[in-house]
Structures are given as C-alpha cells and as structure tokens.
Amino acid sequence: MPSLTHAEARARADQLTVRSYRVELDLTRGAERFGSVSTIRFGCAQPGTDTFAELRGTLRSATLNGRELDPTLQDNRLPLTDLGAENELVVVADGDYSHTGEGLHRFVDPADDNVYVYAMSFLDCAQNIFCCFDQPDLKAPVTLAVTVPEEWTVLANERGAQVAAGRWEFTETRPMATYMTTVCAGPYVSQHREHDGIRLGWHARASLAEPLAAAADELLTLTARCFDAYHALFGVRYGFGDTYDQVFVPEFNAGAMENPGCVTHRDELLYRSAVTDAELETRAAIVAHEMAHMWFGDLVTMRWWDDLWLNESFATYLSYRVLPEASAYADAWASFAGHNKLAGYAADQSSWTHPVAPDEVPDADSALVNFDMISYPKGASVLRQLAAWLGDEAFLGGLRDHFARHAYGNATLADLVDSLAAASGRDVAGWARQWLRTAGTNRLRLSTVDGRVGVRQDGVHGAPLRTHRIGIGSYRLDGDTLTREHRVEVEIAGAYTAVPGLADGADLVLVNDGDLTFATVRLAERAMRDLPRLLPAATDPLTRALLWTVAWDATRAADRPPVAFVELVAAAVPGEASPTLAATMLANARGQVTDRYLDPARRPAALHTLAETCRAMLADAAPGSGRQLTALRTLVSCLTEPAELTRLLAGEVSAGVLLDAELRWRLLRRLVVLGAAGPAEIDAELARDHTGQGAVHATGCRAALPDAGAKQAAWQSMTVDDTLTNRQLEALARGFWQPEQAELTAPYVPRYFAEILPATAGRSGELAGRLAGWSFPGYAVSAGTVAAAETLLARDDLAAGVRRALATGRDEVRIALAARSA
Numbered sequence: 001m002p003s004l005t006h007a008e009a010r011a012r013a014d015q016l017t018v019r020s021y022r023v024e025l026d027l028t029r030g031a032e033r034f035g036s037v038s039t040i041r042f043g044c045a046q047p048g049t050d051t052f053a054e055l056r057g058t059l060r061s062a063t064l065n066g067r068e069l070d071p072t073l074q075d076n077r078l079p080l081t082d083l084g085a086e087n088e089l090v091v092v093a094d095g096d097y098s099h100t101g102e103g104l105h106r107f108v109d110p111a112d113d114n115v116y117v118y119a120m121s122f123l124d125c126a127q128n129i130f131c132c133f134d135q136p137d138l139k140a141p142v143t144l145a146v147t148v149p150e151e152w153t154v155l156a157n158e159r160g161a162q163v164a165a166g167r168w169e170f171t172e173t174r175p176m177a178t179y180m181t182t183v184c185a186g187p188y189v190s191q192h193r194e195h196d197g198i199r200l201g202w203h204a205r206a207s208l209a210e211p212l213a214a215a216a217d218e219l220l221t222l223t224a225r226c227f228d229a230y231h232a233l234f235g236v237r238y239g240f241g242d243t244y245d246q247v248f249v250p251e252f253n254a255g256a257m258e259n260p261g262c263v264t265h266r267d268e269l270l271y272r273s274a275v276t277d278a279e280l281e282t283r284a285a286i287v288a289h290e291m292a293h294m295w296f297g298d299l300v301t302m303r304w305w306d307d308l309w310l311n312e313s314f315a316t317y318l319s320y321r322v323l324p325e326a327s328a329y330a331d332a333w334a335s336f337a338g339h340n341k342l343a344g345y346a347a348d349q350s351s352w353t354h355p356v357a358p359d360e361v362p363d364a365d366s367a368l369v370n371f372d373m374i375s376y377p378k379g380a381s382v383l384r385q386l387a388a389w390l391g392d393e394a395f396l397g398g399l400r401d402h403f404a405r406h407a408y409g410n411a412t413l414a415d416l417v418d419s420l421a422a423a424s425g426r427d428v429a430g431w432a433r434q435w436l437r438t439a440g441t442n443r444l445r446l447s448t449v450d451g452r453v454g455v456r457q458d459g460v461h462g463a464p465l466r467t468h469r470i471g472i473g474s475y476r477l478d479g480d481t482l483t484r485e486h487r488v489e490v491e492i493a494g495a496y497t498a499v500p501g502l503a504d505g506a507d508l509v510l511v512n513d514g515d516l517t518f519a520t521v522r523l524a525e526r527a528m529r530d531l532p533r534l535l536p537a538a539t540d541p542l543t544r545a546l547l548w549t550v551a552w553d554a555t556r557a558a559d560r561p562p563v564a565f566v567e568l569v570a571a572a573v574p575g576e577a578s579p580t581l582a583a584t585m586l587a588n589a590r591g592q593v594t595d596r597y598l599d600p601a602r603r604p605a606a607l608h609t610l611a612e613t614c615r616a617m618l619a620d621a622a623p624g625s626g627r628q629l630t631a632l633r634t635l636v637s638c639l640t641e642p643a644e645l646t647r648l649l650a651g652e653v654s655a656g657v658l659l660d661a662e663l664r665w666r667l668l669r670r671l672v673v674l675g676a677a678g679p680a681e682i683d684a685e686l687a688r689d690h691t692g693q694g695a696v697h698a699t700g701c702r703a704a705l706p707d708a709g710a711k712q713a714a715w716q717s718m719t720v721d722d723t724l725t726n727r728q729l730e731a732l733a734r735g736f737w738q739p740e741q742a743e744l745t746a747p748y749v750p751r752y753f754a755e756i757l758p759a760t761a762g763r764s765g766e767l768a769g770r771l772a773g774w775s776f777p778g779y780a781v782s783a784g785t786v787a788a789a790e791t792l793l794a795r796d797d798l799a800a801g802v803r804r805a806l807a808t809g810r811d812e813v814r815i816a817l818a819a820r821s822a
C-alpha cells in the first residue's frame with residue numbers, strides 16, 4: 001500500500017481545512033470485524049479540484065456532498081472528485097481488528113475470557129479505524145460514539161457517558177491530529193482522583209484490578225504532581241478538557257502513547273509481581289513523558305514527521321527535568337545519563353545514525369524508523385545542552401512563546417528556533433545547524449598543548465565538531481571518598497580549547513562534569529586504569545553515571561578489553577547506591593559483555609565473577625528491597641548448574657524474596673535453557689499462572705527448549721504463521737536464540753538471512769521491523785554473520801524497518817568482533 005509522501009501531505013494541507021470528524025464505531029459485530037461510520041466536514045481552498053481520503057478496511061458506501069461515490073478503494077485511498085468550497089463526506093465501512101498493536105487491537109484475556117479493545121492510531125493507523133485525512137497537520141475536533149456490549153466501559157480522548165444500554169457518546173474534542181485518536185473499550189476497572197479541576201483516572205483489565213488498586217495512590221499522586229510541575233513550567237494549562245485518563249492496555253508495542261486526554265500504557269507496566277526501584281523509576285519517567293506530550297506534540301504538533309523530535313526529544317527531556325520535584329526519583333538525571341544516554345551514544349555511533357532533525361523524511365513509512373534512540377535520548381540530551389547554552393530563563397521563555405503562538409496548531413523546527421532566538425537574542429539557528437542538522441558523536445578528553453591544559457574534541461567516525469557548553473570537574477581521592485574540589489563551566493569549540501585555571505594533577509579531571517552535553521568522554525590514562533577505585537568512591541550519582549558511561553563506551557569502542565568491564569562491575573556495583581545504575585551495569589555485564597563481547601572461552605569465569613558479585617549484594621541487601629531483587633534476578637541468569645535454580649524454585653530463597661509469578665518464570669526459563677526442565681514443567685507453570693503474561697512466558701520457554709524439534713516448531717511459527725500476536729512473536733524470537741545453544745541453532749543463522757524477507761513481507765511496517773530485529777542471530781559473532789547481513793543490506797527493496805534491524809544487528813556483531821580482539 002502506498003505510504004503518504006511529504007509532498008502529498010503538503011499539497012493536501014494547502015488544499016483542505018478539516019472542520020470536524022464524527023466517528024461512530026460498532027464493536028458488537030463479533031471477534032473479527034467492527035463497524036465504522038465517518039462523517040468528515042471540510043473546506044477546500046480550490047473548489048472543483050480532487051483529493052483523496054484514507055481507509056484501510058472494507059468500504060461499504062461513500063457519499064460526498066450527497067453524491068454516491070464509487071465504493072472502490074485504490075489500495076488505502078478513496079478518491080474524492082470535484083470538491084466544493086465546503087464538503088461533507090460520509091463513509092460506511094467495516095474494519096478488521098488487529099493483533100499487532102496497530103489500529104483497533106482486540107485481546108481476549110486468558111485469565112477470565114474477557115474481551116478488550118483499544119485503538120492505536122499512531123503513526124498512520126487512524127485510517128485502520130475510520131476514514132480520514134491521515135496526516136499530522138490536518139487537525140480537527142472529533143466527536144465519537146461507540147456501541148459496545150452493555151457491561152463494557154468505554155474511554156476516549158474526551159469525557160464520555162453511557163446514554164443508553166451499550167451506547168456511549170463523547171464530548172467533542174479540541175482540535176487534534178488523527179494519529180492521537182483513541183478509544184479503549186471492555187470491562188476495564190478504574191481508579192479516580194480529582195486534582196486541580198482535572199479528573200484523573202487510571203484503568204486496567206479486570207484481571208489486573210488488584211495491582212491497579214495497589215499502585216493507584218502512587219500513580220495518581222505522580223500524575224497530579226507532574227501536572228503541577230508542567231503548569232508552573234509552561235504558563236499554559238493542560239488543554240484537553242477536564243479529564244485525564246491513563247489506560248493499561250494489553251499487547252502494546254511502545255511504552256505508552258500520548259493520546260490527548262486518554263494515554264495508553266503497555267500493561268506490563270502495571271506490575272503484578274515484585275519490581276525493582278529502577279523499573280518504578282522508568283515507569284514514572286514514562287508517565288511524565290506522556291504528560292509532557294500534552295503540550296509538546298498534542299497542543300502544538302509537528303507539521304510533518306521530519307520534526308518528530310519536537311515531540312519525542314522534548315517529552316523525554318521534560319520528563320527527566322520534572323521527576324526530581326514531582327516524584328521520589330531525585331537522581332533522575334543520573335539515571336538518564338547512565339541508562340538512557342547509553343542507548344543514545346550507541347545509536348549515534350552506528351552506521352545508520354541520522355540528525356536529530358532530519359532534513360527530509362519522504363513518507364510516513366520512513367518516519368516510523370526514526371522513533372529511535374536518536375529522537376529520544378540524544379535529542380533530549382541535546383535540549384539539555386541547549387538550556388545550558390541559552391540559560392534556563394531564555395529557554396523557558398522561548399517554549400512559552402512557542403505554545404502561545406501555535407496552540408492547537410502545527411509548528412516546525414524553524415518556528416521553535418524563532419521563539420528561542422527572540423527570547424534569548426542568540427544565534428539559535430546556527431546552534432540548530434550544528435546540533436540538530438548533523439549526525440554523529442563528539443569525543444572529549446583533557447589534553448595538554450604547549451604546556452596549557454585544555455579540552456580536545458574529536459568526531460567519532462568523522463562526526464563534525466560542535467560548540468559545547470560543558471562543566472569540568474577536578475576531584476581528589478581521600479581514602480575511599482572521591483570529592484569534587486573545583487568545577488568550571490566553559491564553552492569549547494573546534495579541535496582544541498585551552499581552559500585557563502585547569503590543574504593537571506588531580507586524581508580525576510572529569511570533562512562534561514554535570515552531564516550538560518552529548519559527547520563521549522575519555523579520562524587520563526591513569527584515571528582510566530583507576531576506575532575500579534575511583535568509581536565506587538564518587539559520592540555524586542551523576543559523577544558515577546558519567547564514569548560508568550566512560551567505561552561502557554570504551555568497552556564498546558574496543559578501547560578497553562571487555563573483561564575490564566566485568567571487573568569494574570564486580571568492584572563498583574555492590575556499593576552502587578543508584579538502583580538504575582546498578583541494574584543497568586549488571587545487565588550490560590551479564591548481557592552484551594558475557595554473551596557477545598567476551599571470547600566464549602572466558603564466559604564461564606565472567607559468569608562466576610558476576611554470580612559472586614550478586615551473592616555479595618544479596619548478603620547485605622535489605623529483605624524485600626529492589627536491590628535484593630536486582631541481585632537475585634542477575635544471579636539466576638548467571639547460574640549454570642540446575643541444582644541451585646531448582647532449590648530456589650522450590651522456595652529456598654532469601655528472607656524477604658517473594659517467589660511470585662514473574663520470578664518463578666525467570667527461574668523456570670533458566671532451567672529450560674540449561675535442559676533441566678521441559679514441556680511438562682512449562683505446562684504446569686502455565687496452569688498455575690493462567691494469565692496473558694503467563695501465556696507469553698510459556699511461549700518463550702517452549703522456544704528456548706534445547707531440542708531440535710522445539711526449535712523447528714518455534715522457527716516455523718515465527719517465520720510462517722501470520723496469526724500470532726505481536727507479543728507471541730516477540731516471545732518466540734527472544735526465546736529461540738540462547739548463547740548456550742549455539743550448536744543447536746547454528747543451522748538457523750543462514751536460514752535467518754534466507755528467510756527473514758519472506759517472513760516479514762506480509763507484515764505491517766512496524767511488525768516487520770520488530771520481527772527482523774528480535775530474531776536477528778546476534779549471538780553468532782562471526783565475520784560470516786556480518787557478510788550475510790551485508791548481502792541483504794545491498795538490496796534496494798528492503799522495507800525501512802527491516803533495513804534498520806539488519807543494519808543494527810550487523811553493527812552490533814562488528815562491535816562484538818572488535819571487542820573480542822581488544
């Protein structure tokens with residue numbers, strides 16, 4: 001099907017003004033299809049001309065200004081001819097429910113057989129639900145009516161009410177883009193609170209009523225405090241009525257979606273088992289991120305997808321900015337630096353990196369792949385740099401002006417630059433050219449030239465050099481405490497900038513102290529060697545986050561042998577007070593380093609070292625703490641002898657550990673991988689945990705069985721069966737590849753490259769890319785894997801998402817190969 005091009009969108013936006021949508025959905029027509037009637041009122045600046053509306057579904061009839069149209073779609077397009085100055089289009093259609101998290105997704109809860117439906121209209125899937133002009137700059141108010149089984153609750157972007165049995169009607173929304181339209185319907189259960197004139201609601205499936213009740217106070221309080229923080233920052237109130245609902249929905253692809261007034265969250269975020277503080281912090285960041293979108297994205301929307309960073313970079317930056325005051329996560333910036341930014345640096349040093357604000361995104365399909373770690377963490381970090389460079393007052397002044405000028409409309413990078421330039425009097429356009437229009441990462445380090453100490457800047461893989469406003473901190477190690485003695489903030493540019501007053505004899509001089517910029521950093525050789533002593537001694541979590549980042553980036557760049565990272569984790573994680581830093585570094589050491597970067601011969605020793613590190617953490621962790629859980633989870637993944645796992649699963653766990661559903665599945669899965677549990681144990685566990693999540697875990701465990709028949713069955717489902725849901729596919733692919741099963745899965749490495757294109761061909765752009773990424777043979781670290789990926793990448797007919805997944809897989813294998821020879 002054709003993907004809407006930028007040129008088509010521009011032409012249609014010049015031609016049309018959409019006045020309103022009225023959408024009627026009938027969700028009582030069985031398990032496969034729903035009814036959809038759309039009435040669109042729109043003006044046309046050039047009467048007599050033609051255009052088209054979009055619909056993915058079965059067209060029953062279409063009437064334009066009372067004239068019957070030929071009810072034949074051209075792919076997903078309904079031609080509209082001879083437009084009047086004012087027009088009314090009525091389209092009657094049937095839609096198909098999806099199982100891929102796109103359009104109107106339908107889910108049957110295995111726990112109680114209840115049915116749930118939710119709409120995900122992003123990126124161009126509103127047309128899967130109702131006929132529309134599906135582009136971000138044709139905003140219009142939407143009035144929705146829905147028919148459902150009597151016992152259901154229906155939530156949508158505005159306040160709604162059940163006006164007759166099974167008949168729900170909603171207040172007309174403020175103008176919004178089609179991609180933000182949602183409706184959630186089913187026997188959802190709810191928690192509410194009033195705050196500052198807004199009715200806050202959290203909703204979930206009936207089978208999750210208990211965890212929802214347990215989390216309600218925390219979630220409602222967080223939402224209320226984020227509203228207070230954003231109202232104070234922006235000077236303009238939440239603009240989408242007097243309700244703000246957040247719905248935990250099943251089988252959701254993203255973390256969450258910012259539909260105005262009705263945010264959808266993946267329901268794994270409603271924790272049914274014990275969780276770590278790191279996971280709770282991530283959830284809080286997601287809640288704050290989606291709320292920031294009510295301004296950036298929803299109130300002011302990008303004109304076209306090339307400016308999607310205006311949504312994502314801002315929402316990410318703002319969420320970490322408000323978390324310290326609006327939540328219990330006072331060290332959120334350290335988590336951002338030591339967790340989110342690692343993914344940003346990885347993406348920006350990959351083969352496919354792109355500018356934060358690309359010059360041109362040709363069509364909607366190409367936009368989808370840019371919802372990536374450039375648009376989120378790198379963009380957010382670049383905005384933090386912008387705030388540092390402009391000063392906070394000018395930065396916020398520019399944002400307020402931007403909202404005032406473009407509320408309920410659309411805006412571009414140029415519009416934002418104008419507002420920021422007016423507020424600051426600085427050359428923001430020049431700054432944007434450097435930072436938003438070019439790709440690639442800078443590397444900073446201390447350097448002495450002609451006896452003067454300064455900062456040297458390099459461009460990794462030829463990245464252009466930029467102007468940076470950075471902090472430089474000098475630290476002294478006193479016993480086991482590393483204290484900052486001196487800090488300067490300076491602007492640097494070009495390959496070398498002398499910094500007067502910098503002493504060269506400190507135990508540590510940290511460039512980018514305070515993490516104001518986006519650049520990787522190297523330390524002096526002695527400090528680099530001393531990291532296992534310096535890092536645990538640093539009292540400031542942000543300093544530790546930066547030191548962890550130095551070590552991680554140097555490992556990925558093959559500047560340090562991977563075993564040094566394992567040794568650093570062993571030395572510094574037991575004392576690491578930040579839950580997010582501890583969890584991230586344990587996961588990196590246990591995952592990428594052990595399974596990919598280390599020579600396989602060194603893997604057992606590394607697993608042993610990490611297991612001992614976890615035991616040390618368990619010995620002094622408070623019973624029932626997140627820290628205890630983090631250590632136990634990692635320990636489980638490090639164990640290679642079934643006996644201890646079996647004892648743990650039988651209940652011999654440390655005091656305070658809850659042997660709940662998620663932990664049981666984690667133990668069972670490790671036993672399965674090691675060949676110590678089989679189909680009978682998986683079936684028994686599923687009978688114990690007959691839930692949606694239990695079914696996903698069981699699918700993953702079956703794919704992980706070290707058995708040729710099980711692998712063949714999993715492979716067949718993954719590559720051929722197009723009835724599987726997005727979650728089932730993910731579970732299969734993630735279970736299939738196990739570093740312990742290299743010999744068994746070796747035949748599937750060439751099969752992946754032979755079969756992945758046909759396996760993804762009939763799938764939506766979103767799912768095709770995801771499947772290609774999940775199922776990439778990343779543990780097959782060899783030149784042959786790189787070469788096979790290259791052969792596919794040489795083709796010019798790859799879908800954008802598949803190309804991105806293949807390039808990422810290839811890049812990561814290259815990184816692993818280089819690390820192995822470091």
Ligand SMILES: [Zn+2]
Nearest residue numbers: 289311312315
């Ligand atoms: Zn977002």
